[in-house]
Amino acid sequence: MLALGGACAPSWAQNTGAGPDAAAIRLKSGESLIQQVPTEVRKQLPVFIWGESLEGEMxxxxxxxxxxxxxRHDTVIRADRIEHDKRxxxxxxxxxVLxxxxxDRFTGPDAEVNVNSHWxxxxxxxxSLLKNEGKGDARRVDFMGDDRTMVHDGRYSTCPRPPGSTWMPDWIVRASSIELDRVEDVGIAKSGVIEFKGVPILAAPILSFxxxxxxxxxxxxxxxxISTQSGVELSTPYYFNIAPNYDATVTPTLMTKRGLDLSGEFRYLQPGYTGNLRTSYMPSDKLRDDDRWAVAYRHNxxxxxxxxxxxxxxLRVNLNKVSDDNYWRDFPRTITSLTSRLLHNEVALGWGKGPWSVSGGMYRYQTLQDVNAPITPPFDRLPSIGFSYEQPNQTLFGAPxxxxxxxxxxxxxxxxxxxxGVPTGREIGGDRSVAVAQIARRWQAPGWYVTPKARVHMARYSNDNTTGSTVSATRTVPTVSIDSGLVFERPAEFFxxxxxxTLEPRAFATWTPFRDQSKLPNYDSGARDxxxxxxFAEHAFSGNDRISDTRAVTVGVSSRLLDSETGAEVVRLGVAQRALLADQNxxxxxxxxxxxxxSDTLLAGRVQWDPLWSLDANVQYNTKTRESRRTTLGGRYTPGPYKVLSAAYRIQKGVSEQLDLGWQWPLSGIWGRTPEPVPGRALGPGQWYGVGRLNYSMPDRKLIDVIAGFEYDAxxxxxxxxxxxxxxxxxxSDRRILFQLEFNGFSKVGGSSLQSIQANVPKYQYLREEVVQPNRFQQYD
Structure with a gap:
């Protein structure tokens, strides 16, 4: 072995704070130490050479x-013959040659490179590339410094390259030139074609990856x-990386039954604020013969x-607006991500100091009406201003x-x-002032607790004289309650x-006198579930417009099994019932x-005897009619990675009865033994997975919503x-079929089926997970 240029590193490399070039070697993100060293300094780095025979001058x-x-540092060259000019x-x-x-490794018959400049x-x-396991071959490769490599007449893929002279991976990019830019970590292929199984599926003058x-x-x-409602949908998004804290995406989508839709998203992030704006516009929708648009804006x-x-x-801003009442039906997967026909809009401010807090805002709804199923929209709050004070653990009456x-x-x-369901042009409403004062204290010791509470709810109304309500009214309602419970424990052994x-009885009593509220408007009160x-709540209604005259006692008992080593809850069973002491008027x-x-009796249970599976049950049982008014049964089985089965049965007497199933399961686990997981690669190549979720209405005997398909990992x-x-x-209903190919380390081609699966399948696991970023020593020579 021979070292050219000295047997040790220059002194500045041993003490980076001493030499004139110390500042030049401070690392930047994604760069190695040698990339920060000036060329003149690199010439001083030692070069080590080996060979069966050496000829020449030092x-x-x-x-x-x-x-x-x-x-030499981060570069290794091996060959049958090497000629090196030290000067x-x-x-x-x-x-x-290697x-x-x-x-990053390159092998072939001959090469010329300057080890100082890397040209x-x-x-x-x-x-083969280290970071993304990219592989390829070419007529010629030009090294253009530390960060750029130009591949001429090349092929590129992330599929493995088996030993031998032939290589035809499942997918490949062919291009007249491919520039590998390590500064931007991007590859740019000119006159590129993507082939899958030998069939060209995408061609473009410029392809970046x-x-x-x-x-x-x-x-x-x-x-x-392909959609029954919109026809063939083709989207071609373009991404703008404006700055590290700003980006934008513009997506034109051609729908054969509708026309061209142009959508976009802009995101921003600053130390004091963050937000995003999403828009969509379709001129002259063929199905509706009208312009369609939507806007969604978030800002904090x-x-x-x-x-x-x-x-x-x-400051919190949340704005949502669409062009018409049918938008939720025609575009259920667009930027508004509608799950209901109410679009919430708000602009709110808030501030707090210690126990004090102040908030205020404007809150409006856009209600998307259906003439066949109209809904009553909630009241807008224009504006709403709140003030609150909360001080725990205070000393009163000499007691803390x-x-x-x-x-x-x-x-x-x-x-x-x-x-x-159609606005008439008239408006109703009014002003409401509310004040709620409360005092409570909890006495507790090992095995028991008692919590008395007193509350006064005051409200004043000034209403528009178009509702049939009194023009002005006031109401004051006091409430007292006491919550108490015992906790018994004993060791037990099962299986x-x-x-x-544990055995945990609980008793709760509440008393609210009757106050006639029938003449008051109802702006925001509703029945509690x-x-x-x-x-175990004081009142039967949410909101502030109806304070129920609940005079009742609720008694319940629950029992739990806790793992004696970890404290994890294995079983929970409970039952509760409320008794009214007087009519609730x-x-x-x-x-x-x-x-x-x-009241109806509530029975609830949860069992998770093993981490692999869990069962939940809730039953609302009427003891008088001896039948269940509402029942929910659910279970989940997760015996291993990428294996989950979930099922839920929900019935509400006279309203609905539904069965909900969800799954992700490797098909090899059905007919044989499932392979062991591979870090970052699911269960390894060659595996099929079934995935989906379906919701079935039993009275109608039909499927409501269905997401079902297969995944293949090659x-x-x-x-x-x-x-x-x-x-x-x-x-x-709207039916779609989505196809997707995801080329590892390159791109996804096809419909957004992954997004649909992730949003609907409970506990779904993506087949690719982040792994530790490789370093150069993982392909060390």
Whole structure:
């Protein structure tokens, strides 16, 4: 072995703070140390050479033959014959040449490269890239410094390259030239064609693809799907990486049954604020003969620095608007991501200091009406201003531990008057002021607790004289309640395993006197859902316009099994029932008083005996009729990675009865043994997976929503085919079929089936996961 240029590194490399070039070697993101060293300094770095025979001068040209090798920091050159000029750094290699630069390997018959400047060329090479496992070959490769490589008449893929002279991967990019830019971590292919299984599927004058997971400006893979409602949909998005904290995407979509839709998204991020704007516009929709558009805007902002020792003033903006009432039905998957026909719009401010907080805002709804199924929209709040004070653990009456709170709110309510779901041009509404004061204290010790609470709810109304309500009114309603419980524990053993078993009885009493509220408007009150939480609540209604005269006692008991080692809950069983001590006469509009003394019985249970599976059950049982009014049964089985089965049965007597199934399962696990997971690569190549979710209406005997398909993992690419059916009304549905090819480290081509699967399949696992970024020593020579 011979070292040219000295046997040790220059002194500045040993003490980076001492030499004149110390500042020049500070690392930047994604760069190695040698990339920051100036060329003049690189000439001082030692060069190590090997060979069966060496000829030449120390300060001139040296020729190595027979197992020749030249090594200099991050570059290794091996060949049958190497000729190196110490004065210029020019190096020629012939016969079985291998060049390794920071883990990127190039092999071929002959090459010339300057080890100081990293400029040179390689004839007829094969290459493999470290970061994304990209592989290829070419007529010639030009090295253009540390960060750029130009591939001429090349092929590129991330599929494995088996030993041998032939290589025809499942997918490949052919191009007249491919520029590999390590600064931007992007590859740019000119006159490129993507072939899959030997069939060209995409061609373009310029194709760009990532060499890492960094963002880059360029065309994103097109998306193709077939829909019964819109026809063939072809989207060709383009991404703009404006700055590290700004980006935008523009997506033209051609729908054969509708026309051209142009959508876009702009995102921004700053230390004090963040947000995104999404828009969509389709001129002259063929199906509706009208222009269609949608806008969705989110913004969160800290307007100031902390004020007076409190928090900054916070701003929240959430705006949603579409062109017409049919938008939710015609474009169910667009930028608004509609799951209902109510589009929320708000602009709100907030500030707090210690126990004090102030908030205010404007809140409006756009209601998308259906003449066959009109809905009553909620009232807009224009504006709503709130003030609250919460101070826990205060000393009152000589005793600590009292929790005090006071909340106030002033709101202007307004809503258009509808006729058959169509606005009439008239509006109704009014002003409401609310104040709620509360005091509570919790006494507790091991095994028991008692929490008394007192509350006063005050409201004042000033209403428009178009509602049939009194023009002005006030209401004051006091409430007292006491919550108490016991906790018993004992050791237990089931099936040879030790547990801690608990028995937890609970009693809750509440008393609210009757106040006639039938003449008051109802702006925001609604019935609470029947569940364990609502049975132990003071009032039967949410909101502030109806305070129920609930005079009742709720009794419940639950029992749990806890793992004696980890404390994890294995089993929970509970039952609760409420008894009215007097009729509940306060009702919602058009409601009837509650005279039944005993409520339905709530039975709830959860079992997770093993981490692989879990069962949940909730039953609302009427003891008088001896039947269940509402039942929900659910279970999930997850025996391993990429295996999940979930099922839920929901029935509400006289309303609905549905069965919900979801799954992700490797097909090899059905007929045989499932392979062990491969880090970042699911269960390895050659695996088929079934995936989907379906919702079935049992009374109608038909499927409501369906997402079902298959995934195939070939190792260097993933394939998906998904059938999607979404109900858009009681009589109509939209059906789509989506195909997708995902080339590892390159792009996704096809419909957005992955997005549809991730949004609908419970506990779905993506077949590719992030792994530790490779370093150059993983392909060390």
């Amino acid at each position: 300060d001139g040209v040296t020729v190595m033959q027979g197992g020749a090798e030249l090594r 210029t750094g020019e190096t020629k290699a012939q016969g079985n 060049i390794n630069r920071n883990g 040179g060329h390689f004839n007829q090479p094969e290459f 990532p060499l890492s997971d960094q963002r880059k400006t360029g065309a994103l893979p097109p998306s193709l799907s 902002h800290q307007l100031t620095r902390p004020i007076g020792g409190g928090s900054p003033i916070g 531990g009292w929790d005090l709170s006071l909340g106030t709110n002033v709101t202007r309510f307004q809503r258009a008057v509808l006729s058959a 040879g395993t030790s547990y801690i078993q 029947f569940n364990y939480s609502s049975m 306060v009702t919602l509009p058009r409601g009837t008083p509650v005279t039944e003394r005993l 190792g260097c690419w993933l394939g998906r085919v998904v059938l999607e059916r979404l109900q858009t009304s009681s009589n109509t």
